[in-house]
Amino acid sequence: MLNVRRLLLLTEIAEHGSLTGAASAAGMTASAASQQMSRLEAEVGQPLLERLPRGVRLTGAGEALVARGRAIRRELRAAQADLDAFARLDRGTLRLGSFPTVSASLLPLALTRFARAHAGAEVVVRSAMLAQLREMLHTGEVELALLWDYRWNRVSDEALTLTHLLNDPTVLVVPANSRLLDEPEVSLRSLAAQHWIIRADNHPVAEVLRRSCRLAGFEPRIAYESHDYQEAQAMVAAGLGIAIAPRLALTNRRNDVRLVRLGADVPAPIRRILLARPENRMPTPATLAMIDILHAVAERFTDTNLDRNQLGSVRRVGGPRAPRA
Structure with missing residues (x-):
């Protein structure tokens, strides 16, 4: 199996025309770059570079690998651009679980705020009863869910991270x-x-x-x-x-x-309204953004504010x- 880092370094050497220039661009010494190329040549079992008095020249095998290296570099840069877009919430889908009471009260305002702040991201909402919502969290059908409980039926699940949103x-x-x-x-x-x-x-x-x-x-x-x-x-x-x-x-x-x-x-x-997400999965940027918005919206639906406004x-x-x- 080819080492991708060494293949990308070979591509840099081809574009700079020297080990020294590529090493500087990669943040390493020329000696370290030379060692990496020697290991790559050992991996492929044939020479990839001809060392010249001034610089280097690719062999036929080296040119073939550099062509592949450029293609791999393009894909890696595109992958990073995709990840950056998800981090900025310019792309992606948030799968959210809810139940009828909150879907008809605080959730519409939260969805509106999320859409205004992150127009490139999509939210898909699944409405269900409590047991179904918990199952969807466990199976990954939703990444975040609004749950509820009373003192006699507390939600207790080590597989879920639970956050109190408000009292109802x-x-x-x-x-x-x-x-x-x-x-x-x-x-x-x-x-x-x-x-x-x-x-x-x-x-x-x-x-x-x-x-x-x-x-x-x-x-x-x-x-x-x-x-x-x-x-x-x-x-x-x-x-x-x-x-x-x-x-x-x-x-x-x-x-x-x-x-x-x-x-x-x-x-x-008093019914507690809770936010739940799987404990063993890192929350996406979209999930974290929605959590912040739901907490902000919940402030408008506290007991005092409902008396005055709702x-x-x-x-x-x-x-x-x-x-x-």
Whole structure:
């Protein structure tokens, strides 16, 4: 097997016409360059250079190798240019995993910022549930994923590097004319007689409701099982019942529902939003850039900022509200 470094040095010697000139360009002594050429000639089993009083001359075999050396040098320079482009994010694809709640809230802003800053890079988003997202990280289908957990189902995986992005608290969803808006604070225990809108198909938020209600000493009376948060809001607005939901799920809140913080008698569960990437893979420049952007965007979706900018009406105490029908 030919030594590529020596082949490239031979190419430099051919272009400079001397060992001394090539050695200077390569950052080595003429003696070291001569030794490298002797080793290359030993590898190929024939002379490649004729030493002249002034300079050197290629043999036929040397000319053939120099032609190959120039082609290899072109490819190596092109490869370096490709790597530089990926480092500048002028090229490349980021495979990102997400789930519906964040895909409908903070992710669009992050994607927009990434596209503006790195127009040459592409982002491919795969939306899935928690177990599928973890599997896609393990198999390499995605390089970075947004995950979630509660205190009773913490994501613990030695194969993943996990970073906390933000907390997503649980809130109560009530009609805009609900009497609950008159209360200075809503205790979950006081809601035992209420009917509830719940997510269908064993959705995680259904488990959140049942766990919270059991801690408060009652089983929730289920009036309707919805298949998405917009449907749940519509049923709440219609007066069929009340609901709980993670705050990020209600970024696009209907005008005819209001959000209420639950009292401290039974602490409202907090969902953690996490960033995950494989532990054994070095993150690409695109991955690192997206991580920075997601952290910046998450600041806009913190509890305080959501109160002010996103949801508009998250209530703990009474105040002006819509008239009752």
